[in-house]
Structures are given as structure tokens and as C-alpha cells.
Amino acid sequence: MSRIELRVNGRNVEVEADGRTLLTHALRDHLRLTGTHIGCDTSQCGSCTVHVDGKAVKSCTILAVQAAGCDILTIEGLASGRELHPMQAAFNDFHGLQCGFCTPGMIMMAIDIVNRHGRPDEATVRAELEGNLCRCTGYHNIIKAVCAGAERMGEMA
Amino acid sequence: MNETVANGKFGQSVKRVEDARLITGRGRFVDDLVFPGQTYAAFVRSPYAHATIAGxxxxxxxxxxGVIRILTGRELADAGLPPLPSGWNLSSIDGTPARVGLHHALAVDAIRFVGEPVALVIAETRDQARDAADTVLVEYQELPTVVDLAAAIADDAPQLHDGIAQNRAFEWEIGSSAAVEAAFAGATRRVTLSLRNNRLIPNAIEPRAINVQWSAFDEAMTIYLTHQNPIGMRGFFAIMLGLPSENNLRVVSPDVGGGFGSKAPAYAEEFAVAFAAKMLDRPVKWTAERSESFLTDAHGRDHLTTAELAMDDNGRFLGLRVHTLANLGAYISTSNALVVSYMYATMLSGQYAIPAIHARVEGVYTNTCPVDAYRGAGRPEAAYLIERLANLAAREIGVDQAEIRRRNFIREFPYQTPLIYCYDSGDYEGCLDAALGLADYAGFEARKAESQARGKLRGIGLSAYVEACGIGPSKLLASLGGGGAMWESCEIRVQPGGSIEVLTGAHNHGQGHQTVYAQIVSERFGVPMDSINVVQGDTDRIQAGTGTYGSRASVGLSAAVHSCDKIVAKGRAIVAHMLEVNLADVVFADGIYSSAASNRTVAFVEMAQAAHGAASFPTDQIEPGLVATSFFDPPNFTYPAGVHVCEVEIDPETGVVEVVAFNAADDFGNVANPLIVEGQVHGGVTQGIAQALWENAIYDPDNAQLMTASYMDYGMPRADSLPEFGLCFWPSPTPVNPLGMKGCGEAGAIGAPPAVINAVCDALGVDHVDMPASPEKIWQLCRAREVS
Known part of the structure; x- marks a missing residue:
């Protein structure tokens, strides 16, 4: 068992976990932050995407101990109170989700895309989302939501 | 798409209510739940596809x-867990019932597909369960395997089930073979086609999961389950687990991450886990890993079909003869006997007036994962066949692919096909013209020339599909071999303060029910949507229900309309007393009761207060309270239809097919929420394009290993592989339900595959290409084209 110190959604937390515990399991099982989802076992689906020190990371690809001391942002930490992050609001406005299971990972990835590309065009968003699988939407409204979310984030910046 | 609004009526693009929890990480999925004393399950699975268990x-x-208990199939069977139930009784041509291979929740003596569960390990933690599962030693005696449909029915094929020779489960037919013989005798032209409808893996992004609590003292069980029909599952589980009655069982499906049919069957793993919880008297949770989903979630499609279409010299269709080998997999999954028969062959008339049709379907066991309903469930297979034949017919007669369809369209409704079903309504030619306009069909030749100038091959393909939704008329389905019970229920409770609960046995796993039910009730009562709470997926809350599949939201929504009508009518009686006027003089509109005989008006909320107060009307004539329940059993299926137009560009150097345009005009009847319906079409068309171009479950022909068992091997559609779609609605409202809705969930997956393959064949100038039109396959065809 290892004692791992993390900063999650602005809060300092400690997790006691096996060395082999993945970050995604530390978040879900130990911290009960179940908004981060697990959709595959080969780091392909992107449902578990969170931000580690400001960058999008598939939380099934790193061990919790590797994230020790890092600043982690999950889907639960995006909104301030009832005020949604502009990307969350865009997913609602443009019907960017159906079953909602891939959505937390999509939104975390979308924000990362905007952080790196500013206001990306449709082709850029499609290429950047290649590592996030959605089975419901055919991606169309997700793409619209990400582009609109990027505009709104730009206006707020 | 019209403007989106936060509150709105039927027909408006209302933003979804359910999004709030899902975009903030506050959704509640089965794997999110942990109970006091929680234990975890892991399955030991067979690495072989066909074997006997020696020890x-x-x-x-x-x-x-951390290991608490390890259970084997023998132990479960000895403890009284019966084999899995069948959901449909199908009879062969000779009247004998389908030969059902027994399917145990955990294999008892024999393994029949790779990944079949052999033992169940229960431990204190998930990792401990998985570690221990890896160390269970199973001695297998390998047997020869069979994957290929044609090989499976050979005399010397490996036999999966004792007493089921040549692996034939049933040989079923529909239509008149005599009429078809006569039609062919009188025909001057004919086309023939052999095709494979490729096997697909559904891949809802949330893996299957179950968490079971058992209380031995009062023999009460609670099952949290990733399922499309939790209310319907209650009876199945109560019987399988030997509970005293359904009252001893609560089934809850909270947020469910996609279904597409794959979360509708009754699965082996779920029964084993529930039974184990009962044996252990502790909560047991199992969540599938994606590899397990690939191996064991019921697969879709997998047909090998030959068909002949007879015509006159003008291309009028006279007769259709179809023979299909349907791959059942190793066992007959819950609904699959229905899917390969009445959900498939009944739709072979397509949008066309074909006087004589006969279809024969043989269900065949192979060493593969069981097959069951997957988005469209039988209708995509029918539409693919008839729409490919239509294009072959156009080539044979020498007319355009739109023209051959115009010559054969059904034009009068209702239309009784030769295959049991009676189409409700439609305007097939209007839909065709709308789609051709959207796709700029007339401008195709110019675009083709432009592609040619860049060294690319461009093709255009149409498909004109019709399907059956809103399942279904209980009596008809019972007469065909089902258990009936295809209605849906809806209870509406108006609280004294005016807030409203809508409870239905339908289940939302992405369809937006929470929004659409609220839209309808809000409009009927003239109250804001945020005063309405839609409750689904919990047998402790829902009185009765039959779940969500086959685009049957119209059935539950119709029950909601009837409950609204009952509430409004009761309100009129109450208001008549409140205003001291005659009942006949009370009218209700936009949330207000009024009467020409009174200056006073009563808002809906005031009426609700009065109904509970029970002081303003005689309670010996009108019961207090404000609750209404309705069950709606549709008199017929609904028949959504549409025309999809696909344009592809092929790079002959690489064989890569790119979908450069996709346009669709769909008749879903009245559309409750265009925003949501367009989303359903986007998803369906994407799955349809993916079947045509990328998705294919491949088993190794030598040893029946699944070679496409991960997202790195299976061709899932991704964000960068699709163009934007052009959509429009061309509604012919159905008369079979009070809303005129037909259903939209499966349309895209039905219409798209033939449109794509017709476009590919058009680009290459060939008669047929089997799905998926992979780069390797297309490159070979391009090379052959160059040589010739």
C-alpha cells in the first residue's frame, strides 16, 4: 500500500492504494469521484479523460502514484456552484450528448483542445477527438458543441 | 433544426433536461454504486471456443x-439455477419447435464460444477477484470449431449441441412459395444476389454491470442493472432465482450508458452474479471489462443470403425469393428467434408493391458469441437486401436508381404486404424527391467529373427503407410466438402543490425521455416543464412496463397522453363544482379551466389543490386525489420510412472509401423534438456507415478466436471519419397512436448501409461488394478494374 498525496479539484487529498492502482480507480473507488468513467481497457475510448497539471490525460494510462503531487481536475470540478463551465453549457445547448457516458471525458478533452488551439476549426476538432469514442451521437453535435464552447471560452478569457 | 428552447411544446427543439447531471459528472451509473459489505465478482472465461471441461x-x-467464494457451473446448476430462458417460441416449417441448445449461466460440461464463463470468483475487492480468477485452473479438452455458416450445416461439421444435427436450430418460412413460383414463371427479367450481412459488435460505451443486494431474512433482492427493460427483467430474474414472487425483487436501471439492443437480453453473467449474491448473503458487483464486452455482449446481424427478384421488361417487381442462413452464435439469445424471423423477413417488401414474396430462414449454431437485437434488429438486414436488389434491377433494366424505385413504390395506404405486416402511412415518392433535392442529385455528374479530374472515383447511392417500430400489437405478437405484453404504461401523479410526477416503464439510455415526456405533459397541462419530474427504471416506483427497444417511445408517450386526458377530464368535473356550472360548460385550454357561465377561472394548479383538498366537490361522486394510470397497446406497428443518399469518393491508389456527402429525408411521423430526433439520426447513420465501411467482427476460421476484440482491432467510427449530414423530415403522421409519431432510433442504421454500398458499387461500376467495403477489398477491385 502506498500513501499518495494529490490535489483534486482544488482540494488536497490523500489516497491509500496499491502501487498498481490506476489514477482512474483512485478517483472513482477511493475518492468516489464517479463522474470519470471507464469505457475500455486499452486506453482507446477516452471516457476517463481528466486534466493532470492542466493537460488532458486518460486516467487509465497512469498509476495513481505517478500523479502524486499533481493538480488534478475532474468533471466534478469544472462548474462553480450551479454555474456551468462554458464547455458544459455548450454540450447542453447543442445536444452534444445522448447517454452521457462518454461525456465527461469528451468535455475534459474539449477544454484541453481549446487550451491548445484557441478557436479550432471543425477539422481540427474532429482530428483532436480521434481518441474519444462516442457510440450515440455520431459526433456531429459534439463537434458543434466544442466549436461553440471554444468561442465562449475565448470571450471569457 | 428549429430554434432550441429551454421550455417548450411538442414539436419544438427543447434542450434536454437530463443533461444537467450528465455534464457535471453527477450521473449515476451501475458501476458508480457501492453498498455496505460490497463484494466484487470476476469471471473465469474459456480461452477456447469449443471444448469439454475435464476438470x-x-x-x-x-x-x-480476499477470496470469498468460487462458483462453478455445476455448483450453480446443482443449487437450482436453471438454464437461460428463451423469449420467443419459433416453429419450423414442419411445425416442430426450434431446437434450443441449453445455455447455462456458467458452462457445466462444455464450452461453445470463446469467452464463455466457466467459473465465478467473488472477493473483497475487484483486483482480488480478478487476480484469483487468473489462477483458477481449468482443464479443457479442445474440440474442432466451426465459424462459417455454410460449413456449420455440412454433414461433417463439428456439432455444438447434442441432438441438434448440422447445427440447425430451425427452418422457418414466410410468404407463399407457390405465388413466387408463378411470378417467376411469368417474368421476363430477373436479378440474383448473394451477400453477407456482416457481424457487428454493439459497443455501448458503458460496459454491462450489475450490483445485487440480498436480504436473507425477508428474502428480498435488489438488482442494479445496466438494462433497457428493468421492469420486464423483474419477472425473468424472479423465476430464474427461485424467489417466492416478483414482490421479493426490485430491479433498478439508473443512468445507462447506451444500449442499441445489447442491453436488452437476459445475460448469463447477470444471472450468475445475482444467484451468487443470494448464496453468499452479501452484495456482489460485476462490471465488464471492454474485452468481456467484445466477447460476450450479444452481437448483431451475421446473415448469409441469396435472393432472386423477378421483373417485367419495365422493371416492375413481380416476385421475390429469399433464402437466409442466420448465424445464431452458440446459443439462441433472448429475442433472437424473433429478430431473425418476424423482425427481418416481414420487411422484405421494402417500399415496393411486390405481389409475391417468399423467404426461408435457417437458424444455425456456430462457435461464436450469441447474436441478438442490434440497432434495427432484422430490419437493417431486410432493407440492405431489397435496396441492393433494387440497384441491381436498375442496372439490369438500364434505368436510373431513382427511377426503378419510382416504378415500384407503394402509393396507397394502408398497404397490406404479402408478409403479415400492414403499412400505416407514407409518401415514398415525396420523400425520394426531398432527399434528391437535399443531395443535389441532378448535380452529381458534374461532381463526378471533378473527382475524376483529381484521379478519384465518385459514386452515388440511394436507399429507400421502411421499417417497423412502436412494437407492438400484443395480440399479433403473441400469435407469432411471443409472450404478448408489448404495451407500455404511464402513471401521472399531480401533487397538492402542483408538481407532477410522470412514471413510465420505458427506459431512457440516451433517447431523451426525461425531456420529451415532460414536453408532452407540460403542453397538455399548461404548466412549466420544471414542475415535472419523469421517473423511470425502478420497479419500486414503476407499476408496470416493457422497456425501450425497437423505437417504441411512441407507445409509452401515448400512454402518457391518455393519462393526461384522464387528469384533465377529472379536473373539468372538479372545476364544474368549484364554479357551480354544468360540466358540459367547462373548457380547458393553456392551463386554465373556464366556463362561459362564470367570470371565474381556475388554473391547473388550483384545480390540483382542490382535488387533494376534497372540500369543494362531493367525494361520493368524485374521488379525491389526482392520479391517472394508462396502458397503451398499439393496434399496429408504425412504419417509419425514408430515403438516404450517400456520395463516396474512392482513391484507387489506396482503396480508401470516403463518404463525402450524406443526405436523408425521413418520415418519422410527427416529431416530438427535432433536436433530439436529429441526434438519433446522426448516431444511427454513423453506425450504418460504419457497418458498410469499417465494422466487422472476425472470428479466426481455424479456431474461432475473436480477432477483433478491442478498440484497436474493431473498426469503430471516430470523429475524424465522417462528413456533416444533411437531414430533413417528410412526415406522414401515423394513425396508430394519438401523437402520430412513428419512431426514429433505428432509421439511420437501416437506411445508411445500402446507400453507402450502392454508392461504392456505382463508383466502381460493379454489381456487388460485401460489407465492410474495406480498403483492401476496394483496392483489389480497383486493380481488377484497371486490368480489364
């Missing part, structure tokens, strides 16, 4: 840390 050595696994 199982649990000794070392039992000593692993």
Missing part, C-alpha cells in the same frame, strides 16, 4: 487474498 482446480485460487 476445474480451485485449490490455489481459493487461497488467494
Amino acid at each position: 476445474i482446480d480451485l485449490a490455489s485460487a481459493q487461497d488467494m487474498p
Whole structure:
């Protein structure tokens, strides 16, 4: 068992976990932050995407101990109170989700895309989302939501 | 798409209510739940596709840390867990019932597909369960395998089930073979086609999961389950687990991450876990890993079909003869006997007036994962066949692919096909013209020339599909071999303060029910949507229900309309007393009761207060309270239809097919929420394009190993592989339900595959290409084209 110190959604937390515990399991099982989802076992689906020190990371690809001391942002930490992050609001406005299971990972990835590309065009968003699988939407409204979310984030910046 | 609004009526693009929890990480999925005393399950799965179990050595696994119990198939069977139930009784042509291979929740003596569960390990943590599962030693005696449909029915094929020769489960037919013989005798032209409808893996992004609590003292069980029909599952589980009655069982499906049919069957793993919880008297949770989903979630499609279409010299269709080998997999999954028969062959008339049709379907066992309903469930297979034949017919007669369809369209409704079903309504030619306009069909030749100038091959393909939704008329379905019970219920409770609960047995796993039910009730009562709470997926809350599949939201929504009508009518009686006017003089509109005989008006909320107060009307004539329940059993299926137009560009150097345009005009009847319906079409068309171009479950023909068992091997559609779609609605409202809705969930997956393959064949100038039109296959065809 290892004692791992993390900063999650602005809060300092400690997790006691096996060395082999993945970050995604530390978040879900130990911290009960179940908004981060697990959709595959080969780091392909992107449902578990969170931000580690400001960058999008598939939380099934790193061990919790590797994230020790890092600043982690999950889907639960995006909104301030009832005020949604502009990307969350865009997913609602443009019907960017159906079953909602891939959505937390999509939104975390979308924000990362905007952080790196500013206001990306449709082709850029499609290429950047290649590592996030959605089975419901055919991606169309997700793409619209990400582009609109990027505009709104730009206006707020 | 019209403007989106936060509150709105039927027909408006209302933003979804359910999004709030899902975009903030506050959704509640089965794997999110942990109960006091929670234990975790992991399955030991067979690495072989066909074997007998010579022995199982649990000794070392039992000593692993945290292991509580390891169960084998023999133990479960001895403890009284019966084989899995069948949901449909199908009879062969000779009147004999389908030969059902027994399917145990955990294999008892024999393995029949790779990944079949052999033992169940329960431990204190998930990792401990998985570690111990890895150390269970099973001694297998390997048997020869069979994957290929044609090989499976050969005399010398490996036989999966005792007493089921040549692996034939049933040979079923529909239509008149005599009429078809006569039609062919009188025909001057004919086309023939052999095709494979490729096997697909559904891949809802949330893996299957179950968490079961058992209370031995009062023999009460609660099952949290990733399922499309939790209310319907209650009866199945109560019987399988030997509970005293359904009252001893609560089934809850909270947020469910996609279904597409794959979360509708009754699965082996779920029964084993529930039974184990009962044996252990502790909560047991199992969540599939994606590899397990690939291996064991019921697969879709997998047909091998030959067909002949007879015509006159003008291309009028006279007769259709179809023979299909349907791959059942190793066992007959819950609904699959229905899917390969009445959900498939009944739709072979397509949008066309074909006087004589006969279809024969043979269900065949192979060493593969069981097949069951997958988005469209039988209708995509029918539409693919008839729409490919239509294009072959156009080539044979020498007319355009739109023209051959115009010459054969059904034009009068209702239309009784030769295959049981009676189409409700439609305007097939209007839909065709709308789609051709959207796709700029007339401008195709110019675009083709432009592609040619860049060294690319461009093709255009149409498909004109019709399907059956809103399942279904209980009496008809019972007469065909089902258990009936295809209605849906809806209870509406108006609280004294005016807030409203809408409870239905339908289940939302992405369809937006929470929004659409609220839209309809809000409009009927003239109250804001945020005063309405839609409750689904919990047998402790829902009185009765039959779930969500086959685009049957119209059935539950119709029950909601009837409950609204009952509430409004009761309100009129109450208001008549409040205003001291005659009942006949009370009218209700936009949330207000009024009467020409009174200056006073009563808002809906005031009426609700009065209904509970029970002081303003005689309670011997009108019961207090404001609750209404309705069950709606549709008199017929609904028949959504549409025309999809696909344009592809092929690079002959690489064989890569790119979908450069996709346009669709769909008749879903009245559309409750265009925003949501367009989303359903986007998803369906994407799955349809993916079937045509990328998705294919491949088993190794030598040993029946699944070679496409991960997202790195299976061709899932991704964000960068699709163009934007052009959509429009061309509604012919159905008369079979009070809303005129037909259903939209499966349309895209039905219309798209033939449109794509017709476009590919058009680009290459060939008669047929089997799905998926992979780069390797297309490159070979391009090379052959160059040589010739």
C-alpha cells in the first residue's frame, strides 16, 4: 500500500492504494469521484479523460502514484456552484450528448483542445477527438458543441 | 433544426433536461454504486471456443487474498439455477419447435464460444477477484470449431449441441412459395444476389454491470442493472432465482450508458452474479471489462443470403425469393428467434408493391458469441437486401436508381404486404424527391467529373427503407410466438402543490425521455416543464412496463397522453363544482379551466389543490386525489420510412472509401423534438456507415478466436471519419397512436448501409461488394478494374 498525496479539484487529498492502482480507480473507488468513467481497457475510448497539471490525460494510462503531487481536475470540478463551465453549457445547448457516458471525458478533452488551439476549426476538432469514442451521437453535435464552447471560452478569457 | 428552447411544446427543439447531471459528472451509473459489505465478482472465461471441461482446480485460487467464494457451473446448476430462458417460441416449417441448445449461466460440461464463463470468483475487492480468477485452473479438452455458416450445416461439421444435427436450430418460412413460383414463371427479367450481412459488435460505451443486494431474512433482492427493460427483467430474474414472487425483487436501471439492443437480453453473467449474491448473503458487483464486452455482449446481424427478384421488361417487381442462413452464435439469445424471423423477413417488401414474396430462414449454431437485437434488429438486414436488389434491377433494366424505385413504390395506404405486416402511412415518392433535392442529385455528374479530374472515383447511392417500430400489437405478437405484453404504461401523479410526477416503464439510455415526456405533459397541462419530474427504471416506483427497444417511445408517450386526458377530464368535473356550472360548460385550454357561465377561472394548479383538498366537490361522486394510470397497446406497428443518399469518393491508389456527402429525408411521423430526433439520426447513420465501411467482427476460421476484440482491432467510427449530414423530415403522421409519431432510433442504421454500398458499387461500376467495403477489398477491385 502506498500513501499518495494529490490535489483534486482544488482540494488536497490523500489516497491509500496499491502501487498498481490506476489514477482512474483512485478517483472513482477511493475518492468516489464517479463522474470519470471507464469505457475500455486499452486506453482507446477516452471516457476517463481528466486534466493532470492542466493537460488532458486518460486516467487509465497512469498509476495513481505517478500523479502524486499533481493538480488534478475532474468533471466534478469544472462548474462553480450551479454555474456551468462554458464547455458544459455548450454540450447542453447543442445536444452534444445522448447517454452521457462518454461525456465527461469528451468535455475534459474539449477544454484541453481549446487550451491548445484557441478557436479550432471543425477539422481540427474532429482530428483532436480521434481518441474519444462516442457510440450515440455520431459526433456531429459534439463537434458543434466544442466549436461553440471554444468561442465562449475565448470571450471569457 | 428549429430554434432550441429551454421550455417548450411538442414539436419544438427543447434542450434536454437530463443533461444537467450528465455534464457535471453527477450521473449515476451501475458501476458508480457501492453498498455496505460490497463484494466484487470476476469471471473465469474459456480461452477456447469449443471444448469439454475435464476438470476445474480451485485449490490455489481459493487461497488467494480476499477470496470469498468460487462458483462453478455445476455448483450453480446443482443449487437450482436453471438454464437461460428463451423469449420467443419459433416453429419450423414442419411445425416442430426450434431446437434450443441449453445455455447455462456458467458452462457445466462444455464450452461453445470463446469467452464463455466457466467459473465465478467473488472477493473483497475487484483486483482480488480478478487476480484469483487468473489462477483458477481449468482443464479443457479442445474440440474442432466451426465459424462459417455454410460449413456449420455440412454433414461433417463439428456439432455444438447434442441432438441438434448440422447445427440447425430451425427452418422457418414466410410468404407463399407457390405465388413466387408463378411470378417467376411469368417474368421476363430477373436479378440474383448473394451477400453477407456482416457481424457487428454493439459497443455501448458503458460496459454491462450489475450490483445485487440480498436480504436473507425477508428474502428480498435488489438488482442494479445496466438494462433497457428493468421492469420486464423483474419477472425473468424472479423465476430464474427461485424467489417466492416478483414482490421479493426490485430491479433498478439508473443512468445507462447506451444500449442499441445489447442491453436488452437476459445475460448469463447477470444471472450468475445475482444467484451468487443470494448464496453468499452479501452484495456482489460485476462490471465488464471492454474485452468481456467484445466477447460476450450479444452481437448483431451475421446473415448469409441469396435472393432472386423477378421483373417485367419495365422493371416492375413481380416476385421475390429469399433464402437466409442466420448465424445464431452458440446459443439462441433472448429475442433472437424473433429478430431473425418476424423482425427481418416481414420487411422484405421494402417500399415496393411486390405481389409475391417468399423467404426461408435457417437458424444455425456456430462457435461464436450469441447474436441478438442490434440497432434495427432484422430490419437493417431486410432493407440492405431489397435496396441492393433494387440497384441491381436498375442496372439490369438500364434505368436510373431513382427511377426503378419510382416504378415500384407503394402509393396507397394502408398497404397490406404479402408478409403479415400492414403499412400505416407514407409518401415514398415525396420523400425520394426531398432527399434528391437535399443531395443535389441532378448535380452529381458534374461532381463526378471533378473527382475524376483529381484521379478519384465518385459514386452515388440511394436507399429507400421502411421499417417497423412502436412494437407492438400484443395480440399479433403473441400469435407469432411471443409472450404478448408489448404495451407500455404511464402513471401521472399531480401533487397538492402542483408538481407532477410522470412514471413510465420505458427506459431512457440516451433517447431523451426525461425531456420529451415532460414536453408532452407540460403542453397538455399548461404548466412549466420544471414542475415535472419523469421517473423511470425502478420497479419500486414503476407499476408496470416493457422497456425501450425497437423505437417504441411512441407507445409509452401515448400512454402518457391518455393519462393526461384522464387528469384533465377529472379536473373539468372538479372545476364544474368549484364554479357551480354544468360540466358540459367547462373548457380547458393553456392551463386554465373556464366556463362561459362564470367570470371565474381556475388554473391547473388550483384545480390540483382542490382535488387533494376534497372540500369543494362531493367525494361520493368524485374521488379525491389526482392520479391517472394508462396502458397503451398499439393496434399496429408504425412504419417509419425514408430515403438516404450517400456520395463516396474512392482513391484507387489506396482503396480508401470516403463518404463525402450524406443526405436523408425521413418520415418519422410527427416529431416530438427535432433536436433530439436529429441526434438519433446522426448516431444511427454513423453506425450504418460504419457497418458498410469499417465494422466487422472476425472470428479466426481455424479456431474461432475473436480477432477483433478491442478498440484497436474493431473498426469503430471516430470523429475524424465522417462528413456533416444533411437531414430533413417528410412526415406522414401515423394513425396508430394519438401523437402520430412513428419512431426514429433505428432509421439511420437501416437506411445508411445500402446507400453507402450502392454508392461504392456505382463508383466502381460493379454489381456487388460485401460489407465492410474495406480498403483492401476496394483496392483489389480497383486493380481488377484497371486490368480489364
